[in-house]
Amino acid sequence: MSLLKKYFARLAELSAINSIDVDLNRKQVVNITYLLSLIVGLLSAVVFMVNGWVIESTVHFVGAAVSLIGFALSIKGYSRTSRLLFPVACATYIVFCTFLFYGSDSHFMWLLVVLAAYSVTGFRVEGGKAQLLVCFFALVTFAFIKLFAPATTQYVSMDARLLIALCTFTASCTLIVLIAGVVVTKLRRLNKHLRNLAEVDDLTKLSNRRKVLAEAVNVFADSIINNQRCCFAILDLDHFKNINDRFGHEVGDTVLKSFARVMTNNARRGDWVGRYGGEEFVIVMPNTRIKDAVSVMEHLRIQIADLAIQIEGHVAPIHVTTSIGVAEITDDTARYEQILARADEALYMAKNNGRNRVEINVS
Numbered sequence: 001m002s003l004l005k006k007y008f009a010r011l012a013e014l015s016a017i018n019s020i021d022v023d024l025n026r027k028q029v030v031n032i033t034y035l036l037s038l039i040v041g042l043l044s045a046v047v048f049m050v051n052g053w054v055i056e057s058t059v060h061f062v063g064a065a066v067s068l069i070g071f072a073l074s075i076k077g078y079s080r081t082s083r084l085l086f087p088v089a090c091a092t093y094i095v096f097c098t099f100l101f102y103g104s105d106s107h108f109m110w111l112l113v114v115l116a117a118y119s120v121t122g123f124r125v126e127g128g129k130a131q132l133l134v135c136f137f138a139l140v141t142f143a144f145i146k147l148f149a150p151a152t153t154q155y156v157s158m159d160a161r162l163l164i165a166l167c168t169f170t171a172s173c174t175l176i177v178l179i180a181g182v183v184v185t186k187l188r189r190l191n192k193h194l195r196n197l198a199e200v201d202d203l204t205k206l207s208n209r210r211k212v213l214a215e216a217v218n219v220f221a222d223s224i225i226n227n228q229r230c231c232f233a234i235l236d237l238d239h240f241k242n243i244n245d246r247f248g249h250e251v252g253d254t255v256l257k258s259f260a261r262v263m264t265n266n267a268r269r270g271d272w273v274g275r276y277g278g279e280e281f282v283i284v285m286p287n288t289r290i291k292d293a294v295s296v297m298e299h300l301r302i303q304i305a306d307l308a309i310q311i312e313g314h315v316a317p318i319h320v321t322t323s324i325g326v327a328e329i330t331d332d333t334a335r336y337e338q339i340l341a342r343a344d345e346a347l348y349m350a351k352n353n354g355r356n357r358v359e360i361n362v363s
């Protein structure tokens with residue numbers, strides 16, 4: 001079952017993969033609509049065929065073929081044609097079946113409500129006018145059937161009409177729920193993507209400056225409320241400009257990524273690691289005393305000094321060191337920026353005292 005779901009999802013995402021914009025919903029909804037119509041069309045055709053109802057079976061085979069054409073058009077990129085084809089094909093099919101086989105008492109024409117759900121997502125980009133047009137088209141078709149279709153036909157009994165009404169209701173609900181599900185899932189994914197863009201540093205995949213500072217504010221506020229300690233550390237790669245100058249910017253980027261990886265791997269649970277800018281990084285350590293913060297940073301400094309960064313095309317690995325400044329919240333700290341400023345002063349001391357070291361600011 002899960003394998004089937006996986007393949008269905010893959011098919012639905014055909015030609016929509018890797019596009020995170022609003023288009024994604026639209027393409028997926030169109031693909032799903034055609035796939036479902038194809039499955040329902042084929043199943044119905046087989047059922048009718050088995051029961052010896054040749055005309056009905058043929059109509060459903062034609063419906064399945066049209067669904068397949070719509071799906072093919074959609075994945076080939078004929079987006080507009082494929083989207084327009086569905087309402088027309090769907091309305092024609094409903095009119096045809098109601099007039100010829102089921103009669104309006106079967107309520108089969110209520111299947112037209114799926115066109116409303118379809119129009120909202122399928123014609124989202126075109127906007128209100130196109131959506132209204134599709135809904136209006138569904139309404140006119142509905143009225144046409146109600147006015148002119150025979151109430152009953154010789155083909156279906158009372159029981160069959162009830163069954164058709166139930167199936168129509170179930171199919172409409174399923175399609176609407178499916179479409180809403182796709183939209184919500186995609187919006188959630190889009191939301192996550194946008195949050196990533198706003199909070200994650202593209203190169204190192206660490207939190208960016210905005211995010212890590214936001215966390216610094218939270219940690220600072222929690223520390224005040226809970227009367228706890230917290231420490232901030234600022235890390236700066238030593239002589240990083242030399243690496244760029246000697247090996248090029250790309251190698252510099254690789255070094256930054258390796259450096260970020262070591263920081264992430266060595267961060268304790270609950271610590272926030274982020275890129276402050278350039279080759280400077282911040283670590284926010286909640287509920288931590290300066291003694292423990294220094295020992296964590298000392299361990300990290302050694303890990304970085306021991307790091308051998310292999311670069312393609314270079315025989316010898318690159319080694320880097322880092323200077324680290326650490327500061328702790330004090331009783332008279334009123335704003336989180338004060339801790340950061342003191343950590344920055346400590347970093348300055350670390351640079352002046354020979355680099356590759358951890359310094360603290362206890363003032």
Ligand SMILES: Nc1nc2c(ncn2[C@@H]2O[C@H](COP(=O)(O)OP(=O)(O)OP(=O)(O)O)[C@@H](O)[C@H]2O)c(=O)[nH]1
Pocket residue numbers: 203236237238239240241242244248249250251252253256277278279351355
């Ligand atoms: N490759 C790469 N380089 C960057 C990036 N961001 C900043 N840099 C470089 O980092 C270097 C920082 O140089 P400096 O501020 O002089 O510091 P430094 O050479 O590390 O020297 P000290 O900090 O004094 O040890 C500059 O050459 C910037 O161009 C980046 O994203 N990628």
